[in-house]
Amino acid sequence: MKIAPHIPVVDKSKRDDGTFSREEFTFYKEGNVYICPAFNVLTTTGKIMNDEMFFYRASVRGCAACSFKTRCCRKEPARKILRSIYEEARDAARARSPRPTPSSNRAASASASRCCSRT
Numbered sequence: 440m441k442i443a444p445h446i447p448v449v450d451k452s453k454r455d456d457g458t459f460s461r462e463e464f465t466f467y468k469e470g471n472v473y474i475c476p477a478f479n480v481l482t483t484t485g486k487i488m489n490d491e492m493f494f495y496r497a498s499v500r501g502c503a504a505c506s507f508k509t510r511c512c513r514k515e516p517a518r519k520i521l522r523s524i525y526e527e528a529r530d531a532a533r534a535r536s537p538r539p540t541p542s543s544n545r546a547a548s549a550s551a552s553r554c555c556s557r558t
Contacts, residue, residue, distance in 0.1 A: 459511050477507045495520040
């Protein structure tokens with residue numbers, strides 16, 4: 440019998456400034472590269488930074504000519520992405536983790552408020 444751990448994954452890659460989040464880039468394990476929404480390649484040197492992160496970077500020339508630049512890296516000359524050395528395990532945990540739907544959250548909220556409001 441196999442036991443699959445269910446560990447919540449804290450994801451800080453979402454952006455609230457209107458630019459592309461990391462999830463909008465595609466990671467290709469075979470080539471160890473990310474592909475951006477405009478099909479430019481982000482590569483890494485393979486050096487581990489901050490004890491557990493790979494640093495991927497697009498070319499400055501590619502980003503300068505890109506029509507998505509303002510939605511991708513408006514304040515930087517090129518897009519950069521960090522990837523955890525544990526990302527495969529994090530992906531597996533995300534795949535096993537049920538995603539709550541907005542309607543189930545509302546239902547749970549309403550149920551909890553009814554339960555807790557009784558005296």
